[in-house]
Amino acid sequence: xxxxxxxxxxxxxxxxxxxxxxxxxxxxxxxxxxxxxxxxxxxxxxxxxxxxxxxxxxxxxxxxxxxxxxxxxxxxxxxxxxxxxxxxxxxxxxxxxxxxxxxxxxxxxxxxxxxxxxxxxxxxxxxxxxxxxxxxxxxxxxxxxxxxxxxxxxxxxxxxxxxxxxxxxxxxxxxxxxxxxxxxxxxxxxxxxxxxxxxxxxxxxxxxxxxxxxxxxxxxxxxxxxxxxxxxxxxxxxxxxxxxxxxxxxxxxxxxxxxxxxxxxxxxxxxxxxxxxxxxxxxxxxxxxxxxxxxxxxxxxxxxxxxxxxxxxxxxxxxxxxxxxxxxxxxxxxxxxxxxxxxxxxxxxxxxxxxxxxxxxxxxxxxxxxxxxxxxxxxxxxxxxxxxxxxxxxxxxxxxxxxxxxxxxxxxxxxxxxxxxxxxxxxxxxxxxxxxxxxxxxxxxxxxxxxxxxxxxxxxxxxxxxxxxxxxxxxxxxxx
Ligand code: BGP
Numbered sequence: 001x002x003x004x005x006x007x008x009x010x011x012x013x014x015x016x017x018x019x020x021x022x023x024x025x026x027x028x029x030x031x032x033x034x035x036x037x038x039x040x041x042x043x044x045x046x047x048x049x050x051x052x053x054x055x056x057x058x059x060x061x062x063x064x065x066x067x068x069x070x071x072x073x074x075x076x077x078x079x080x081x082x083x084x085x086x087x088x089x090x091x092x093x094x095x096x097x098x099x100x101x102x103x104x105x106x107x108x109x110x111x112x113x114x115x116x117x118x119x120x121x122x123x124x125x126x127x128x129x130x131x132x133x134x135x136x137x138x139x140x141x142x143x144x145x146x147x148x149x150x151x152x153x154x155x156x157x158x159x160x161x162x163x164x165x166x167x168x169x170x171x172x173x174x175x176x177x178x179x180x181x182x183x184x185x186x187x188x189x190x191x192x193x194x195x196x197x198x199x200x201x202x203x204x205x206x207x208x209x210x211x212x213x214x215x216x217x218x219x220x221x222x223x224x225x226x227x228x229x230x231x232x233x234x235x236x237x238x239x240x241x242x243x244x245x246x247x248x249x250x251x252x253x254x255x256x257x258x259x260x261x262x263x264x265x266x267x268x269x270x271x272x273x274x275x276x277x278x279x280x281x282x283x284x285x286x287x288x289x290x291x292x293x294x295x296x297x298x299x300x301x302x303x304x305x306x307x308x309x310x311x312x313x314x315x316x317x318x319x320x321x322x323x324x325x326x327x328x329x330x331x332x333x334x335x336x337x338x339x340x341x342x343x344x345x346x347x348x349x350x351x352x353x354x355x356x357x358x359x360x361x362x363x364x365x366x367x368x369x370x371x372x373x374x375x376x377x378x379x380x381x382x383x384x385x386x387x388x389x390x391x392x393x394x395x396x397x398x399x400x401x402x403x404x405x406x407x408x409x410x411x412x413x414x415x416x417x418x419x420x421x422x423x424x425x426x427x428x429x430x431x432x433x434x435x436x437x438x439x440x441x442x443x444x445x446x447x448x449x450x451x452x453x454x455x456x457x458x459x460x461x462x463x464x465x466x467x468x469x470x471x472x473x474x475x476x477x478x479x480x
Pocket of ligand 1: 170
């Protein structure tokens, strides 16, 4: 293996956020509600976690946040556009102040030589779109294209890197947690796969739009990417791992990158009575979209381990949002395909998330070998309870260690030929977690608020802030 001491020239260093998790200003300056405003209000009422009304108030702190990112030396920043901020009703009249906010943010980034990487959709459908049926109707394809056209026209002269959808596989597998859907849809086992087909069509239309409207625009999508390892060398476990990789990873990559559906997954869905409807012409659109797909965004946090499924076991999604180290994880089951289990060879975070840097190397090399496509790390990070000390410092050596080991893994993959163009870990600054409120922090910048008290959202630099700045300054040479 070649040894590389630093990262390729032009490699971008930055971090990520998503709109509903950090902006706040949920009903300010003409923005209307999106489904995350509603979902997180329900979560707040049930568990007491913060809702979306303020989160970490990036809407009012964006200049300060960008200045801090610039101080760390960022050359890229991945964020999402809050659809209901620019188009409050999903389609139709734009909201001038919302449109202006993203112009201001992008201009601020560019004035600091930070490349904006824009996610079109990070879980936050406008409620007006939800009320028209959301991902449950074909009409969403046109609405998504409308939104994509609108933002490409508006920001296309300033933004080169575009991501259509965040973590489609997570959205499909946790469809009721990521979307405001009806009980009927929730208990219809086919619903998620039909919605996935509409997402693929919406994504393809947006990809085509990016190539049509954005000079030198590049299209990607960010997928949650965990490699599935077999629990043992029993051929049944190896088969289960192969099935899980096809079902959870290839099914999404094949649609984006090759414009086809993975044959073994389609056969499985047919066998299980879960097959979705494909109308005439749909596969041509998906194929055309794949020709406009330039890079794959990778959100990597952990690897997964699976074994042969218990005969007759019902479908179950993985839940690891119980608080406490190693606490109460329930493993995922996909009937007749695979069953999740503990990987005893690796450790975990305080939130029961397995830590496996080599899994990142595996994923990057595997994708490069099989799909020959550039990748961009769009998320990777360590969620923890950080403590603001009385002297204003935050010591987060666990985060530094996690990120350092993952950067090393990325470096090893690059040495083996993977074309990785950027590292944008989660998250630039603290924000609202999707599952554990404000207390679970990922940022390089601490935001002083709790789930109960928004305080002033004052920003503080964590120890990892200074460490990451040094990594960026040395272009990854200084990792020890
Ligand atoms: C990813 C999402 C992010 C983010 C992250 C951490 O799946 O794209 O939105 O929040 O996970 O997850 P959590 O906030 O649940 O710890």
